[in-house]
Amino acid sequence: MKTSFNDQLDITRRDLMKGGMGAASLAAVSAGAAVPAAVTAASVAVTANAAQAQQHAASATVTQPATGIVMSPDYARTVAQMAYVWGWPMVNMINRRAAITQAPEPGHLNGVLPAAPRGQIAMLNDYIEPSETFVTCPNQDVVYGLGFFALDEEPVVIQVPDFGDRFWVYALYDARTDQFGHLGKPYGSKPGFYLLAGPRWSGLKSDGTTDVLRCPTSLANAIPRVFQDDTPEDRKAIQEVINQVVAYPLKDFDGEMKTIEWAKVPDIPGPASSGEETKWVVPDKFFDQFGEVLDTVDPLPGEEALYGQFRLLLDAASKDPELKKVLVATAVETEDKVIQPFFQWKHNGRPAGNGWNRSTNNAQFGVDYFNRTGTAKSNMFDNRPNETQYFYTDHDGAGGELSGSGSGSYAITFPAGQEPPVNGFWSLTLYNDKHLFHANDLKRYSLGTKNKNLKRNSDGSLTLYAGAKSPGGDKENNWLPAPDGKFSLYIRAYWGKEAILDGSWQPPAIEVAQ
Numbered sequence: 039m040k041t042s043f044n045d046q047l048d049i050t051r052r053d054l055m056k057g058g059m060g061a062a063s064l065a066a067v068s069a070g071a072a073v074p075a076a077v078t079a080a081s082v083a084v085t086a087n088a089a090q091a092q093q094h095a096a097s098a099t100v101t102q103p104a105t106g107i108v109m110s111p112d113y114a115r116t117v118a119q120m121a122y123v124w125g126w127p128m129v130n131m132i133n134r135r136a137a138i139t140q141a142p143e144p145g146h147l148n149g150v151l152p153a154a155p156r157g158q159i160a161m162l163n164d165y166i167e168p169s170e171t172f173v174t175c176p177n178q179d180v181v182y183g184l185g186f187f188a189l190d191e192e193p194v195v196i197q198v199p200d201f202g203d204r205f206w207v208y209a210l211y212d213a214r215t216d217q218f219g220h221l222g223k224p225y226g227s228k229p230g231f232y233l234l235a236g237p238r239w240s241g242l243k244s245d246g247t248t249d250v251l252r253c254p255t256s257l258a259n260a261i262p263r264v265f266q267d268d269t270p271e272d273r274k275a276i277q278e279v280i281n282q283v284v285a286y287p288l289k290d291f292d293g294e295m296k297t298i299e300w301a302k303v304p305d306i307p308g309p310a311s312s313g314e315e316t317k318w319v320v321p322d323k324f325f326d327q328f329g330e331v332l333d334t335v336d337p338l339p340g341e342e343a344l345y346g347q348f349r350l351l352l353d354a355a356s357k358d359p360e361l362k363k364v365l366v367a368t369a370v371e372t373e374d375k376v377i378q379p380f381f382q383w384k385h386n387g388r389p390a391g392n393g394w395n396r397s398t399n400n401a402q403f404g405v406d407y408f409n410r411t412g413t414a415k416s417n418m419f420d421n422r423p424n425e426t427q428y429f430y431t432d433h434d435g436a437g438g439e440l441s442g443s444g445s446g447s448y449a450i451t452f453p454a455g456q457e458p459p460v461n462g463f464w465s466l467t468l469y470n471d472k473h474l475f476h477a478n479d480l481k482r483y484s485l486g487t488k489n490k491n492l493k494r495n496s497d498g499s500l501t502l503y504a505g506a507k508s509p510g511g512d513k514e515n516n517w518l519p520a521p522d523g524k525f526s527l528y529i530r531a532y533w534g535k536e537a538i539l540d541g542s543w544q545p546p547a548i549e550v551a552q
Contacts, residue, residue: 122373210251434549459535468526
Protein backbone atom coordinates (compact mmCIF):
# COMPACT_ATOMS: atom_id res chain seq x y z
CA MET A 39 0.00 0.00 0.00
CA LYS A 40 1.38 3.43 -0.96
CA THR A 41 2.19 5.96 1.77
CA SER A 42 0.61 9.38 1.22
CA PHE A 43 2.68 12.57 1.32
CA ASN A 44 0.75 13.61 4.42
CA ASP A 45 1.68 10.33 6.09
CA GLN A 46 5.31 10.79 5.05
CA LEU A 47 5.44 14.25 6.62
CA ASP A 48 3.90 12.90 9.80
CA ILE A 49 6.56 10.18 9.81
CA THR A 50 9.26 12.83 9.37
CA ARG A 51 7.92 14.83 12.29
CA ARG A 52 7.74 11.75 14.49
CA ASP A 53 11.30 10.89 13.47
CA LEU A 54 12.44 14.36 14.47
CA MET A 55 10.81 14.02 17.86
CA LYS A 56 12.23 10.53 18.38
CA GLY A 57 15.65 11.28 16.90
CA GLY A 58 14.93 8.93 13.99
CA MET A 59 16.26 11.20 11.29
CA GLY A 60 19.90 10.21 11.70
CA ALA A 61 22.48 9.78 8.97
CA ALA A 62 21.11 6.43 7.82
CA SER A 63 17.54 7.71 7.44
CA LEU A 64 18.58 10.80 5.55
CA ALA A 65 20.89 8.79 3.32
CA ALA A 66 17.82 6.81 2.31
CA VAL A 67 15.91 10.03 1.63
CA SER A 68 18.81 11.19 -0.52
CA ALA A 69 19.01 8.07 -2.68
CA GLY A 70 18.43 8.87 -6.39
CA ALA A 71 19.19 8.07 -10.00
CA ALA A 72 22.80 7.72 -11.11
CA VAL A 73 24.41 10.19 -13.49
CA PRO A 74 24.92 8.75 -16.97
CA ALA A 75 28.50 7.76 -17.83
CA ALA A 76 28.45 9.85 -20.99
CA VAL A 77 26.09 12.42 -22.45
CA THR A 78 27.47 13.36 -25.85
CA ALA A 79 30.77 12.94 -27.67
CA ALA A 80 31.42 16.64 -27.28
CA SER A 81 30.86 16.62 -23.54
CA VAL A 82 33.38 18.38 -21.34
CA ALA A 83 34.56 16.77 -18.09
CA VAL A 84 33.86 18.77 -14.93
CA THR A 85 36.34 18.12 -12.12
CA ALA A 86 36.10 18.65 -8.38
CA ASN A 87 37.97 21.39 -6.57
CA ALA A 88 41.57 20.23 -5.98
CA ALA A 89 42.11 22.94 -3.36
CA GLN A 90 39.83 21.08 -0.96
CA ALA A 91 41.98 17.96 -1.15
CA GLN A 92 45.11 20.02 -0.44
CA GLN A 93 43.38 21.61 2.54
CA HIS A 94 42.53 18.21 3.99
CA ALA A 95 46.08 16.97 3.43
CA ALA A 96 47.48 19.96 5.29
CA SER A 97 45.12 19.48 8.23
CA ALA A 98 46.23 15.85 8.57
CA THR A 99 49.65 17.03 9.77
CA VAL A 100 48.13 18.74 12.85
CA THR A 101 47.67 16.69 16.03
CA GLN A 102 44.00 15.87 16.43
CA PRO A 103 42.10 15.52 19.75
CA ALA A 104 42.86 12.26 21.53
CA THR A 105 39.95 9.85 21.79
CA GLY A 106 39.31 7.61 24.78
CA ILE A 107 39.56 10.51 27.21
CA VAL A 108 37.22 10.98 30.19
CA MET A 109 35.45 14.27 29.44
CA SER A 110 34.13 16.31 32.35
CA PRO A 111 30.51 17.54 32.13
CA ASP A 112 31.58 21.18 32.31
CA TYR A 113 33.97 20.80 29.37
CA ALA A 114 31.23 18.98 27.43
CA ARG A 115 28.80 21.83 28.13
CA THR A 116 31.27 24.41 26.85
CA VAL A 117 31.85 22.63 23.53
CA ALA A 118 28.20 21.57 23.16
CA GLN A 119 26.92 25.12 23.41
CA MET A 120 29.18 26.25 20.58
CA ALA A 121 28.24 23.18 18.55
CA TYR A 122 24.57 24.02 18.95
CA VAL A 123 24.96 27.63 17.85
CA TRP A 124 27.26 26.66 14.97
CA GLY A 125 25.24 23.70 13.72
CA TRP A 126 21.71 25.05 14.19
CA PRO A 127 21.26 26.36 10.60
CA MET A 128 22.55 23.12 9.05
CA VAL A 129 20.36 20.78 11.10
CA ASN A 130 17.55 23.14 10.13
CA MET A 131 18.40 22.64 6.43
CA ILE A 132 18.60 18.85 6.77
CA ASN A 133 15.12 18.64 8.26
CA ARG A 134 13.53 21.01 5.76
CA ARG A 135 15.02 18.94 2.93
CA ALA A 136 13.75 15.69 4.47
CA ALA A 137 10.18 17.01 4.67
CA ILE A 138 9.81 18.87 1.38
CA THR A 139 11.37 16.17 -0.84
CA GLN A 140 8.75 13.65 0.22
CA ALA A 141 6.38 15.33 -2.25
CA PRO A 142 5.39 12.70 -4.85
CA GLU A 143 5.53 15.29 -7.66
CA PRO A 144 5.95 19.06 -7.98
CA GLY A 145 2.91 20.72 -6.44
CA HIS A 146 1.64 22.99 -3.69
CA LEU A 147 1.72 21.66 -0.13
CA ASN A 148 -1.63 22.42 1.50
CA GLY A 149 -2.23 24.59 -1.57
CA VAL A 150 0.20 27.29 -0.36
CA LEU A 151 3.83 26.11 -0.45
CA PRO A 152 5.96 24.88 -3.38
CA ALA A 153 7.08 21.28 -2.75
CA ALA A 154 8.82 18.80 -5.03
CA PRO A 155 10.79 15.53 -4.99
CA ARG A 156 14.55 15.79 -4.61
CA GLY A 157 16.17 17.14 -7.76
CA GLN A 158 13.16 19.24 -8.83
CA ILE A 159 11.51 22.51 -7.88
CA ALA A 160 7.93 23.70 -7.72
CA MET A 161 6.75 27.27 -8.35
CA LEU A 162 3.78 29.18 -7.06
CA ASN A 163 1.68 31.00 -9.66
CA ASP A 164 0.93 34.05 -7.48
CA TYR A 165 2.01 35.63 -4.20
CA ILE A 166 2.45 33.25 -1.29
CA GLU A 167 -0.62 32.88 0.93
CA PRO A 168 -0.70 34.27 4.51
CA SER A 169 -1.25 30.75 5.91
CA GLU A 170 2.32 29.76 4.92
CA THR A 171 4.41 28.65 7.93
CA PHE A 172 7.35 26.82 6.29
CA VAL A 173 9.59 29.83 6.69
CA THR A 174 9.31 33.14 8.54
CA CYS A 175 9.27 36.56 6.85
CA PRO A 176 7.88 35.60 3.43
CA ASN A 177 7.03 38.45 1.07
CA GLN A 178 4.23 39.31 -1.30
CA ASP A 179 6.36 41.11 -3.88
CA VAL A 180 7.58 38.06 -5.78
CA VAL A 181 6.38 34.70 -7.00
CA TYR A 182 8.41 32.04 -5.19
CA GLY A 183 9.76 28.62 -6.06
CA LEU A 184 11.42 25.97 -3.88
CA GLY A 185 13.38 22.76 -4.33
CA PHE A 186 16.09 20.70 -2.59
CA PHE A 187 18.94 18.77 -4.21
CA ALA A 188 21.74 16.28 -3.49
CA LEU A 189 24.21 17.57 -6.05
CA ASP A 190 27.02 15.03 -5.67
CA GLU A 191 24.68 12.14 -6.35
CA GLU A 192 22.34 13.92 -8.75
CA PRO A 193 23.33 17.16 -10.53
CA VAL A 194 20.40 19.32 -11.56
CA VAL A 195 19.59 21.49 -14.57
CA ILE A 196 17.66 24.65 -13.76
CA GLN A 197 16.03 26.61 -16.58
CA VAL A 198 16.25 30.38 -16.97
CA PRO A 199 13.63 31.76 -19.37
CA ASP A 200 13.72 35.23 -20.93
CA PHE A 201 12.34 37.48 -18.18
CA GLY A 202 12.62 40.62 -20.29
CA ASP A 203 12.67 43.73 -18.06
CA ARG A 204 11.15 41.93 -15.08
CA PHE A 205 13.30 41.64 -11.94
CA TRP A 206 14.26 38.09 -11.01
CA VAL A 207 16.87 36.25 -9.00
CA TYR A 208 17.47 32.56 -8.29
CA ALA A 209 18.87 32.22 -4.76
CA LEU A 210 20.91 28.99 -4.64
CA TYR A 211 21.83 27.90 -1.10
CA ASP A 212 24.35 25.38 0.22
CA ALA A 213 23.94 23.42 3.46
CA ARG A 214 25.32 26.37 5.46
CA THR A 215 22.65 28.73 3.99
CA ASP A 216 25.33 30.57 2.00
CA GLN A 217 24.46 31.25 -1.63
CA PHE A 218 26.51 29.82 -4.48
CA GLY A 219 26.50 30.80 -8.14
CA HIS A 220 25.12 34.04 -9.54
CA LEU A 221 21.81 33.86 -11.37
CA GLY A 222 19.59 36.89 -11.75
CA LYS A 223 18.97 40.27 -13.29
CA PRO A 224 21.65 41.97 -11.12
CA TYR A 225 24.23 39.71 -12.80
CA GLY A 226 22.99 40.08 -16.36
CA SER A 227 22.36 36.33 -16.49
CA LYS A 228 21.29 35.04 -19.89
CA PRO A 229 18.39 32.70 -20.58
CA GLY A 230 19.45 29.08 -20.81
CA PHE A 231 20.13 25.87 -18.92
CA TYR A 232 22.38 26.03 -15.85
CA LEU A 233 23.93 22.89 -14.37
CA LEU A 234 24.10 22.75 -10.57
CA ALA A 235 26.75 20.28 -9.34
CA GLY A 236 28.22 19.29 -5.98
CA PRO A 237 31.85 19.52 -4.83
CA ARG A 238 32.65 15.86 -5.55
CA TRP A 239 30.64 15.26 -8.68
CA SER A 240 32.96 14.35 -11.56
CA GLY A 241 30.47 13.54 -14.30
CA LEU A 242 30.02 15.17 -17.65
CA LYS A 243 28.58 18.53 -18.65
CA SER A 244 26.32 17.99 -21.64
CA ASP A 245 26.22 20.16 -24.75
CA GLY A 246 23.55 22.80 -24.50
CA THR A 247 24.05 23.75 -20.88
CA THR A 248 24.93 27.42 -20.44
CA ASP A 249 27.18 27.22 -17.39
CA VAL A 250 28.12 25.02 -14.43
CA LEU A 251 27.46 26.37 -10.93
CA ARG A 252 29.39 24.39 -8.35
CA CYS A 253 27.93 24.13 -4.83
CA PRO A 254 30.45 23.62 -1.98
CA THR A 255 28.12 21.08 -0.32
CA SER A 256 26.08 18.22 -1.72
CA LEU A 257 22.91 19.41 -0.01
CA ALA A 258 21.54 22.48 -1.79
CA ASN A 259 18.29 24.23 -2.44
CA ALA A 260 16.94 26.83 -4.84
CA ILE A 261 14.42 29.59 -4.18
CA PRO A 262 13.64 31.52 -7.39
CA ARG A 263 12.05 34.94 -6.85
CA VAL A 264 10.27 36.73 -9.72
CA PHE A 265 8.83 40.22 -9.21
CA GLN A 266 5.11 40.74 -9.81
CA ASP A 267 3.04 43.93 -9.73
CA ASP A 268 -0.05 43.90 -7.55
CA THR A 269 -2.38 44.08 -10.57
CA PRO A 270 -4.57 41.50 -12.33
CA GLU A 271 -2.82 42.34 -15.60
CA ASP A 272 0.62 41.43 -14.28
CA ARG A 273 -0.66 38.25 -12.61
CA LYS A 274 -1.79 37.16 -16.05
CA ALA A 275 1.34 38.37 -17.86
CA ILE A 276 3.77 36.57 -15.52
CA GLN A 277 2.32 33.10 -16.06
CA GLU A 278 4.00 32.32 -19.37
CA VAL A 279 7.48 33.10 -18.07
CA ILE A 280 7.22 31.44 -14.65
CA ASN A 281 5.87 28.29 -16.29
CA GLN A 282 9.38 27.85 -17.72
CA VAL A 283 11.06 28.08 -14.31
CA VAL A 284 11.68 24.34 -14.02
CA ALA A 285 14.48 22.17 -12.57
CA TYR A 286 15.18 18.47 -13.08
CA PRO A 287 18.00 15.90 -12.78
CA LEU A 288 20.73 16.07 -15.42
CA LYS A 289 19.68 12.66 -16.77
CA ASP A 290 16.40 14.27 -17.94
CA PHE A 291 18.09 17.11 -19.85
CA ASP A 292 17.39 17.03 -23.61
CA GLY A 293 18.20 20.62 -24.60
CA GLU A 294 14.54 21.60 -24.87
CA MET A 295 12.91 24.18 -22.60
CA LYS A 296 10.38 22.33 -20.46
CA THR A 297 7.13 23.92 -19.31
CA ILE A 298 4.92 23.24 -16.30
CA GLU A 299 1.67 25.17 -15.86
CA TRP A 300 2.11 25.98 -12.18
CA ALA A 301 -1.45 27.22 -11.77
CA LYS A 302 -2.65 23.68 -12.47
CA VAL A 303 -0.26 21.49 -10.46
CA PRO A 304 -1.89 19.42 -7.71
CA ASP A 305 -2.40 20.52 -4.14
CA ILE A 306 -0.59 18.09 -1.84
CA PRO A 307 -2.22 17.42 1.54
CA GLY A 308 0.06 18.09 4.50
CA PRO A 309 -0.12 18.55 8.27
CA ALA A 310 -2.24 21.40 9.57
CA SER A 311 -0.38 24.56 10.54
CA SER A 312 0.02 25.48 14.19
CA GLY A 313 0.03 29.18 13.32
CA GLU A 314 3.78 29.54 13.72
CA GLU A 315 6.85 28.36 11.83
CA THR A 316 7.40 24.60 11.86
CA LYS A 317 9.95 23.66 14.50
CA TRP A 318 12.77 22.43 12.28
CA VAL A 319 15.37 22.05 15.05
CA VAL A 320 14.35 19.93 18.06
CA PRO A 321 16.87 20.58 20.87
CA ASP A 322 16.37 17.15 22.46
CA LYS A 323 17.41 15.45 19.20
CA PHE A 324 19.95 17.94 17.84
CA PHE A 325 23.03 15.87 18.73
CA ASP A 326 21.48 12.77 17.14
CA GLN A 327 21.65 14.62 13.81
CA PHE A 328 24.76 16.71 14.35
CA GLY A 329 27.14 13.96 13.21
CA GLU A 330 25.59 14.01 9.75
CA VAL A 331 26.44 17.70 9.45
CA LEU A 332 30.10 17.00 10.26
CA ASP A 333 30.16 14.08 7.82
CA THR A 334 28.57 15.88 4.87
CA VAL A 335 29.67 19.54 5.19
CA ASP A 336 33.39 20.13 4.74
CA PRO A 337 35.07 22.59 7.14
CA LEU A 338 35.83 26.05 5.88
CA PRO A 339 39.49 27.13 6.13
CA GLY A 340 40.21 27.53 9.84
CA GLU A 341 37.29 25.39 11.00
CA GLU A 342 39.26 22.15 11.31
CA ALA A 343 39.81 22.72 15.03
CA LEU A 344 36.07 23.17 15.58
CA TYR A 345 35.35 19.94 13.76
CA GLY A 346 37.95 18.14 15.86
CA GLN A 347 36.37 19.33 19.09
CA PHE A 348 32.85 18.54 17.89
CA ARG A 349 33.81 15.01 16.84
CA LEU A 350 35.53 14.43 20.18
CA LEU A 351 32.37 15.58 21.95
CA LEU A 352 30.17 13.13 20.01
CA ASP A 353 32.66 10.32 20.50
CA ALA A 354 32.79 10.85 24.28
CA ALA A 355 28.99 11.12 24.57
CA SER A 356 28.47 7.94 22.55
CA LYS A 357 30.31 5.98 25.26
CA ASP A 358 28.81 7.73 28.29
CA PRO A 359 25.01 7.95 28.67
CA GLU A 360 25.34 10.52 31.44
CA LEU A 361 27.45 12.75 29.21
CA LYS A 362 24.83 12.41 26.46
CA LYS A 363 22.26 13.76 28.93
CA VAL A 364 24.53 16.78 29.47
CA LEU A 365 24.52 17.43 25.72
CA VAL A 366 20.74 17.28 25.54
CA ALA A 367 20.34 19.59 28.53
CA THR A 368 22.83 22.04 27.00
CA ALA A 369 20.92 22.04 23.71
CA VAL A 370 17.63 22.81 25.47
CA GLU A 371 19.23 25.61 27.50
CA THR A 372 21.05 27.10 24.50
CA GLU A 373 17.85 27.10 22.42
CA ASP A 374 16.15 29.13 25.13
CA LYS A 375 18.96 31.50 26.11
CA VAL A 376 20.90 31.97 22.86
CA ILE A 377 18.76 31.02 19.86
CA GLN A 378 15.36 32.36 20.93
CA PRO A 379 16.58 35.96 21.49
CA PHE A 380 17.51 36.14 17.78
CA PHE A 381 13.78 36.46 17.12
CA GLN A 382 14.03 40.03 18.40
CA TRP A 383 15.21 42.25 15.56
CA LYS A 384 17.54 44.24 17.80
CA HIS A 385 19.71 41.11 18.01
CA ASN A 386 20.00 40.75 14.22
CA GLY A 387 22.54 42.44 11.97
CA ARG A 388 23.68 45.92 12.93
CA PRO A 389 21.92 49.24 13.70
CA ALA A 390 20.73 51.09 10.60
CA GLY A 391 19.50 54.32 12.21
CA ASN A 392 16.13 55.56 13.51
CA GLY A 393 15.55 52.41 15.55
CA TRP A 394 15.98 49.95 12.66
CA ASN A 395 18.55 47.17 12.23
CA ARG A 396 19.83 45.91 8.87
CA SER A 397 21.02 42.55 7.60
CA THR A 398 24.75 41.85 7.58
CA ASN A 399 26.66 39.30 5.49
CA ASN A 400 23.32 37.83 4.47
CA ALA A 401 23.63 34.58 2.45
CA GLN A 402 27.43 34.94 2.39
CA PHE A 403 28.07 34.33 6.07
CA GLY A 404 31.28 32.32 5.90
CA VAL A 405 32.42 32.11 9.54
CA ASP A 406 30.04 34.85 10.72
CA TYR A 407 28.15 32.42 12.96
CA PHE A 408 26.29 35.18 14.80
CA ASN A 409 24.53 36.50 11.71
CA ARG A 410 24.11 33.10 10.08
CA THR A 411 22.35 31.56 13.07
CA GLY A 412 20.41 34.74 13.84
CA THR A 413 19.10 34.83 10.28
CA ALA A 414 18.28 31.11 10.28
CA LYS A 415 16.17 31.66 13.40
CA SER A 416 14.44 34.91 12.46
CA ASN A 417 14.18 35.14 8.65
CA MET A 418 15.91 32.22 6.92
CA PHE A 419 16.86 32.27 3.23
CA ASP A 420 17.94 35.89 2.74
CA ASN A 421 19.41 37.04 -0.54
CA ARG A 422 22.98 38.35 -0.81
CA PRO A 423 23.49 42.01 0.21
CA ASN A 424 23.89 43.18 -3.40
CA GLU A 425 20.67 41.36 -4.31
CA THR A 426 18.63 42.50 -1.30
CA GLN A 427 19.16 44.52 1.84
CA TYR A 428 16.76 43.97 4.72
CA PHE A 429 15.80 46.53 7.37
CA TYR A 430 13.68 45.47 10.34
CA THR A 431 12.40 46.65 13.70
CA ASP A 432 10.06 45.82 16.58
CA HIS A 433 10.08 49.44 17.83
CA ASP A 434 9.02 52.93 16.83
CA GLY A 435 11.45 55.82 16.54
CA ALA A 436 11.06 56.70 20.22
CA GLY A 437 11.88 53.15 21.33
CA GLY A 438 8.31 52.07 22.05
CA GLU A 439 7.32 48.53 21.15
CA LEU A 440 5.15 48.33 18.01
CA SER A 441 1.67 47.19 18.98
CA GLY A 442 -1.83 47.38 17.57
CA SER A 443 -3.35 47.71 21.02
CA GLY A 444 -4.20 51.14 22.43
CA SER A 445 -3.70 53.88 19.84
CA GLY A 446 -1.72 51.35 17.83
CA SER A 447 -1.33 53.48 14.72
CA TYR A 448 2.00 54.46 13.18
CA ALA A 449 3.20 56.63 10.29
CA ILE A 450 6.31 55.87 8.22
CA THR A 451 7.12 58.86 6.01
CA PHE A 452 9.67 58.75 3.20
CA PRO A 453 10.61 62.34 2.26
CA ALA A 454 10.36 63.18 -1.43
CA GLY A 455 13.13 61.41 -3.31
CA GLN A 456 14.17 59.39 -0.27
CA GLU A 457 12.38 56.11 -0.76
CA PRO A 458 14.83 53.16 -0.75
CA PRO A 459 17.19 53.77 -3.72
CA VAL A 460 17.05 50.58 -5.79
CA ASN A 461 17.55 49.26 -9.29
CA GLY A 462 14.97 46.56 -8.59
CA PHE A 463 12.11 47.26 -6.19
CA TRP A 464 11.38 47.98 -2.54
CA SER A 465 8.61 47.18 -0.09
CA LEU A 466 7.46 47.60 3.50
CA THR A 467 5.97 44.44 5.03
CA LEU A 468 4.15 43.97 8.33
CA TYR A 469 4.54 40.75 10.34
CA ASN A 470 2.84 39.49 13.48
CA ASP A 471 4.75 38.35 16.57
CA LYS A 472 5.54 35.02 14.83
CA HIS A 473 7.23 36.84 11.89
CA LEU A 474 4.36 35.70 9.67
CA PHE A 475 1.59 37.57 7.86
CA HIS A 476 -1.36 38.96 9.81
CA ALA A 477 -4.46 37.78 7.94
CA ASN A 478 -6.78 40.73 7.23
CA ASP A 479 -9.87 41.57 5.18
CA LEU A 480 -7.88 43.68 2.69
CA LYS A 481 -5.50 40.75 2.07
CA ARG A 482 -2.73 43.31 2.21
CA TYR A 483 0.64 42.44 3.72
CA SER A 484 3.13 44.77 2.04
CA LEU A 485 3.26 48.09 0.19
CA GLY A 486 5.85 49.49 -2.18
CA THR A 487 6.94 49.43 -5.80
CA LYS A 488 4.35 46.82 -6.73
CA ASN A 489 1.42 49.09 -5.73
CA LYS A 490 0.10 51.50 -8.35
CA ASN A 491 -2.45 53.35 -6.19
CA LEU A 492 -0.39 54.73 -3.31
CA LYS A 493 -1.31 58.32 -2.36
CA ARG A 494 1.51 60.84 -2.05
CA ASN A 495 1.54 63.93 0.11
CA SER A 496 1.40 67.38 -1.46
CA ASP A 497 5.17 67.82 -1.05
CA GLY A 498 5.90 64.56 -2.88
CA SER A 499 6.67 62.57 0.25
CA LEU A 500 5.11 59.17 0.83
CA THR A 501 3.53 58.23 4.18
CA LEU A 502 2.63 54.62 4.87
CA TYR A 503 0.49 53.67 7.86
CA ALA A 504 0.58 50.61 10.11
CA GLY A 505 -2.00 49.86 12.73
CA ALA A 506 -5.02 47.85 13.79
CA LYS A 507 -7.44 50.61 12.69
CA SER A 508 -7.73 52.15 9.23
CA PRO A 509 -6.44 55.74 8.97
CA GLY A 510 -9.57 56.42 6.88
CA GLY A 511 -10.26 58.14 3.58
CA ASP A 512 -7.68 57.98 0.81
CA LYS A 513 -5.02 57.16 3.43
CA GLU A 514 -6.40 53.61 3.51
CA ASN A 515 -4.57 52.87 0.23
CA ASN A 516 -1.34 53.40 2.20
CA TRP A 517 -2.35 51.29 5.21
CA LEU A 518 -0.94 47.98 6.42
CA PRO A 519 -3.44 46.33 8.81
CA ALA A 520 -1.83 45.17 12.07
CA PRO A 521 -2.93 42.72 14.77
CA ASP A 522 -4.11 43.97 18.17
CA GLY A 523 -0.87 42.77 19.74
CA LYS A 524 2.83 43.04 18.92
CA PHE A 525 4.09 43.28 15.35
CA SER A 526 7.20 44.21 13.39
CA LEU A 527 8.01 46.13 10.21
CA TYR A 528 10.43 45.03 7.53
CA ILE A 529 11.82 46.90 4.52
CA ARG A 530 13.26 45.04 1.52
CA ALA A 531 15.49 46.86 -0.97
CA TYR A 532 16.08 44.59 -3.97
CA TRP A 533 19.17 45.32 -6.06
CA GLY A 534 20.03 48.34 -3.98
CA LYS A 535 21.99 51.30 -5.26
CA GLU A 536 25.19 52.50 -3.58
CA ALA A 537 23.40 54.36 -0.78
CA ILE A 538 21.76 51.08 0.26
CA LEU A 539 25.00 49.11 0.05
CA ASP A 540 27.23 51.58 1.89
CA GLY A 541 24.68 52.34 4.62
CA SER A 542 24.28 56.05 3.88
CA TRP A 543 20.53 55.62 3.26
CA GLN A 544 18.60 55.21 6.49
CA PRO A 545 15.02 54.06 6.98
CA PRO A 546 12.69 56.80 8.27
CA ALA A 547 11.74 56.99 11.93
CA ILE A 548 8.43 55.34 12.76
CA GLU A 549 6.13 57.85 14.42
CA VAL A 550 2.99 57.35 16.45
CA ALA A 551 0.25 58.68 14.18
CA GLN A 552 -1.79 61.65 15.41
